Each structure stands twice: as C-alpha cells, then as structure tokens.
Amino acid sequence: MNWAVVVPLLVFLVIIFCIGFYASNHLKTTSNFLQEYFLGSRQLGGFILAMTMIATYGSASSFIGGPGVAYTMGLGWVLLSMTQLATGYFVLSVLGKKFAIMARKIKAVTLIDFLKERYQNKWVVILSALSIILFLFSAMAAQWVGGARLIESLTGLSYTAALFIFAVSVLVYVIIGGFRAVAITDTVQGVVMFFGTLIILIGTIIAGGGIGPIMSDLAAENPNLISPYGADQSLTPLYVSSFWILVGVGVVGLPQVAVRAMSYKSSKGMHRALLIGTVVVGFIMLGMHLTGVFARSVLPGIEVGDTVMPRIAMEVLPAWLAGIVLAAPMAAIMSTVDSLLLLVSSAVVKDVYLNYVKPEADDRTIKKISIGVTTVIGLLVFAMAVNPPELLIWLNLFSFGGLEAAFIWPVIMGLYWKKGNAGGAMASIITGVGSYVVFHSFMPNAFGMHTVVMPVLLSFAAYVLVSLITMKHHAKVQDEVITKLWSA
C-alpha cells in the first residue's frame, strides 16, 4: 500500500466524520426535525450554498471520466465541458428567489412538496417520487461503484473492502447529520476539488514543459487534437452545442440541484453563491479537462480513459501531493452520493410516507422513520453495488437526462406560467421520461444532438398543449393555487 497517497485520504475522511458529528448536534436541538434533516432549516449561507451545488453536481465524471475522454478527444472535449459554466449562474438565477419564496409560502421541504402544492394532484406527486427514487437510486449506486473502484486502485484493497470503507464513510455522516452535514461536508469537498484541480493542472503543465510545447506535441501527434472537432472529427458543432441542454440549462430540472435552491438563508447568500459558484465551476471544469488533454503529452499511450487522472497525478506530483489531488475525485463522488442518498430518503419519507401512509405522524416517529429509511436505503445501495444488476446499469444510463426531461418544465413553467396545470405537468413527466427511454433505446443522439434534446422539447410541447386543453377542467383548483402561491 502506498501510504503517502493513503494518508491524505484518511485525514480527509476523519475531517468528514467530525463534520457529521458537529451537524448531528443541530439535529438534537431542532424544533422541526423534517426541515432540519432534509433542508438544514434553510440556513445555508452563500459560500456553503455555492459549494454544495457544485459538489453535488460535479461527480466522478468531472474528475475521472471527463478528463479521460478529454485525453482521447483533445481540446474539443474541453470546449464541450465548458457548457457547464452556465450551471454556476443559470440555476440560481432562474429558480432563484421565486422558488425560495414560493417554497417558504408553502413550507416545502422537497422538490415534490413544491410540485404537490403547485399542481394539487396525487398522480403528479406519485410519478415524481417514483422517478426520483428509481433514477437517483441507480445513479447513486453507479457513483458508489466508481468510489469503490477509486479506493481499490489507490490502496490495493479488494473491491468489496473498498466499497465497505466508502459506504461506511458516507452513511455515517449522512445518517447522523442530515442535510446540514451534507452541505458542510460538500463545502470541504468542494474546496478539496478546487485545490486538487489547481495543483494537478500546474503540475501537468510543468511536467509537459509549458503549454506551448504541449500543444505542438499534440499537433504533431494528431492535429485534430487541438481543433474543436475532436481527435476523430466526430464532435460536430450541433452535437457539442446540444450539451448546453444536458449539462448547462437542463440542470435546473435535477431534483438534487433544485432542492438546494430553496435551502438558502437570504438573498444576500444567494448573490454570493452566484458569484462563487460561477467562478469555481468554471475553474474546475476548465482545469480538470485541460489537465486531461495536457496529460496526453506527458504520458502518451494510456488505453483506459478512467485511469488517466490517477496515473498523471502519481506521475507528475510527489506522492503526498498526489494523495491530496486524488482526494478530489473521492470528494466529488462522496458529495454527489450523500445528496442523492438524502434526496431519495426524503422522497420516501416526506413525499410518500407522510403524504399517503401516515400524515399524522409526530416528530419522534418522523425522526425514527427518517433515520431508519436513510439507513435502509444506504444498505440497499451497498448491496446493489457489490454486484450491480443489469437493470441498475441500464437505469443509470439515462438517470441524468431522464430526470431533466421529467422535471424541467413542471418546475420552470410551474414557477413562471400561471396557466400550467396538473394535466400539463403529468403529460410532461410521462412524455419526458417515456420519450427519453424510447430515444435512448432506438434513436440515440437523434438528428446529431445528444439524446436529451428531443425529450426536453417534446415534454415542453406536452406541458403547454395539455395545460391549455385541460384549462377548463382544472379551472377551480388552479384559482386556489394561484391565490396561494402568487399573492403577497
């Protein structure tokens, strides 16, 4: 075992644990368990809000998968990844204050709480809860597999042992600390991600003898590596642009991101988060993917994309520094997983159990159930990740785009279009998820764009059309909803 690499990782895990215990103190004294456990009592300040958004959004793919593809494809892939800059300011501007204000009016704790009050329809709630549980559960399991593989490759432990370490670390602080623990650990993880990016980028540039020589090196190997079209010229402008939908503006529809837009304390915090978020996300995405490209000149001939980051870190940095840098992907995976775990748990506890099974449950019961459900889900994911079933792998393939197609319009139009109603929301969710599965299976990357584009357009059409057609049918409920949500 390479102790110089492992020690920084261990230190990192210890810090994370301490935060979990700190946050659990808030849980003991809170007067409203649900609000505290699933939303941190809406107390997030600007810095933590920015970091938890970025850390939740940035996952294994930003630190392992993405740079690996950039290594193979060249600068064109960095261009593509920069579509993510928008997530830094777009989500908070668009959901922003309106979502935060409405959520407070109705005391919403989850995204589905909002949908429930906005559409007053049982089926909208059940469909949304189902999509969240199904898609995010599989997304989470996939990230666990990634986290365990990373520990496995860094420490030489067996896959199961690595998975166990990873699972215990995440489960403990999420279960005992809830949302506050998740947000604060996300912040630490975000900081690790930021400095990890900075160190590895500088290290790689120095190892390659400067940016100029690296570029001429790449151009000599294959000029397309430094063109916007990718090494094999497969990156068309239309395809690359379609990522503005998938990882740029569409992120608004991701429940794990949207829920954060109602967790902050004040407008001031939100403003600060806008700034910090944009800077940090821009820097991390540019830095990590650029490192992937530069790595090709330093360490040519790596076959497996996912090994590029670990290998370049070990190659260009002293071992202890490599340990710190490799804590970054670890941090990225953990910070995604912890939020998903809590979100799936909130969907089960708040959206299903409290809505339809036992609405009259008291605070003590809720506490027991919340902690119990979170634990059970965590253990289930662990069991799945030991030997991931086919279905799970298949679901994970479109969990990101599928959720975006399902939720983007019910959320955005629900906030900004008074005529949007339950019929439209339901049609939109069904069309979004359904057409995503169909396009993914039978017509991937339809018309040269990423698969997500068509389902997002279709679900928009469904939302508007059905809302207009069923306007009379929903008129009475709609009046009440608008009065409740829009009046001062």
Added chain:
Amino acid sequence: MKEKKPFEDDPRYRVADREALIGVGLVILNFLMWFGSAYGLGSKPVSEYNYIFGLPDWFFYSCVVTTVVIILLVILAVKYFYKEVPLDEEDES
C-alpha cells in the same frame, strides 16, 4: 393575462422574474461567445492557427476569455441588477 385578477402578485416576484431574465440573457450571450469564437476561429486548418499563451486562439477565446467575461458580467449583474428581498414571510411586515 386576460382573466380578472382578484389580487396583486407578490411584489417580490417582479424582482425574481427580472433576475430570471438576466440569467437567460447571460446564457444566450455565453453561448454566442463560446460558439462564435470556437467555430469562427477553429474551423480553419490546424496549421493556420494562431496561438495565445500557447493555446490555439479559438480555444483561448471560447474557453478562457468567454469564461472570464461571463464571470465579470455575473459580478456586475449581481452588484447592480440583483436586488435583495426578504425571503421569509414574517420579514415582510
């Protein structure tokens, strides 16, 4: 809206709506700068590329300059256009 309005919209929403539009505007601008410089400068043969700080010019403008400009615009927007409003119900009165 053609139907009659029995009440005035929460005045804070006007602020929120405006900020959402600014967000949309920023994304459109971000996209245009990104797309324009990447494919405007990057479509010629690689041998004819110019380099800035060692990076091909299309990349320098579309990924580095665009990012910096957007960050600056976000700073300006937040400073001059985004308004602080109370979020909690009790803060209103």
